[in-house]
Amino acid sequence: MMLVKANRVRTKGASAMTGKETERKDTGGGPILQASGITRIFGRGNTAVTALENIDLNIPPGTIVALRGRSGSGKTTLLNILSALDDPTEGQVYFKGREITGLSGSERSQIRRKEIGLVFQSYGLIPLMSAYENVEFGLRIAGLKGNREVVEHALDRVGMRERMKHRPSELSGGEQQRVAIARAIVHQPELLIADEPTAELDSRMGLQVVRIFRELVKESGMTVVLTTHDPGMMELVDHVIALEDGNIVSQTTNESPLI
Numbered sequence: 499m500m501l502v503k504a505n506r507v508r509t510k511g512a513s514a515m516t517g518k519e520t521e522r523k524d525t526g527g528g529p530i531l532q533a534s535g536i537t538r539i540f541g542r543g544n545t546a547v548t549a550l551e552n553i554d555l556n557i558p559p560g561t562i563v564a565l566r567g568r569s570g571s572g573k574t575t576l577l578n579i580l581s582a583l584d585d586p587t588e589g590q591v592y593f594k595g596r597e598i599t600g601l602s603g604s605e606r607s608q609i610r611r612k613e614i615g616l617v618f619q620s621y622g623l624i625p626l627m628s629a630y631e632n633v634e635f636g637l638r639i640a641g642l643k644g645n646r647e648v649v650e651h652a653l654d655r656v657g658m659r660e661r662m663k664h665r666p667s668e669l670s671g672g673e674q675q676r677v678a679i680a681r682a683i684v685h686q687p688e689l690l691i692a693d694e695p696t697a698e699l700d701s702r703m704g705l706q707v708v709r710i711f712r713e714l715v716k717e718s719g720m721t722v723v724l725t726t727h728d729p730g731m732m733e734l735v736d737h738v739i740a741l742e743d744g745n746i747v748s749q750t751t752n753e754s755p756l757i
């Protein structure tokens with residue numbers, strides 16, 4: 499499976515998503531995430547690596563956006579900056595109209611815990627906890643009280659309520675990833691950020707995970723930003739941002755995603 503059919507996509511050089519034309523910093527119809535002039539340099543002097551170079555992008559709310567590119571192209575670095583895990587060397591990131599770059603570590607951590615959900619390639623579940631306890635832990639990290647109904651609802655949304663007493667080692671990779679998604683959405687964040695969420699899964703399980711993302715977008719208006727190596731993902735998401743050597747080389751909008 500390679501590129502999407504030409505009549506279903508619009509490829510833009512400088513699109514609304516990269517456009518510097520979008521100056522608005524509020525969220526009333528504006529982007530949920532906006533990045534402006536993001537450069538990230540690791541190290542100094544002879545050993546310095548420019549992982550991202552002058553990236554501009556706007557992510558519209560209620561969409562699934564995939565960052566795509568080869569290994570080393572800068573996907574994870576960009577995702578870490580968009581989710582306030584890392585600070586850029588230069589540039590600004592606005593989340594819901596508020597600049598998050600330059601905030602203190604504890605302010606950034608508050609935003610991440612309360613307003614963003616994070617999903618990782620390797621699931622990141624706590625082995626000794628059941629699926630239920632892992633999801634409840636997500637609620638506590640967000641500073642909210644454990645609430646049975648809320649936890650079970652999150653597990654229900656990913657189809658894992660029946661297996662909630664099982665520990666991660668008793669679940670398949672796809673099931674573990676679904677629990678990890680339940681943990682990431684239990685505090686009902688507006689933004690879900692997922693680093694290679696389907697990389698460890700076979701194509702059927704991967705599709706199931708993207709289907710869950712689509713349902714979250716439809717039901718709660720959530721925005722999902724993910725990274726992927728998978729060309730097949732282009733058929734499924736709303737926008738694809740392709741990175742090469744720390745630069746955005748193309749942006750594609752899929753007018754009618756398959757799911």
Ligand SMILES: Nc1ncnc2c1ncn2[C@@H]1O[C@H](COP(=O)(O)OP(=O)(O)OP(=O)(O)O)[C@@H](O)[C@H]1O
Binds near residue numbers: 540541549574575
């Ligand atoms: N902490 C770091 N120190 C030095 N260089 C780094 C660091 N993190 C990333 N890099 C470099 O920045 C570049 C981009 O890395 P990044 O992890 O963002 O790529 P990626 O597209 O996510 O790759 P992959 O698909 O393999 O995860 C690479 O050249 C990498 O070696």
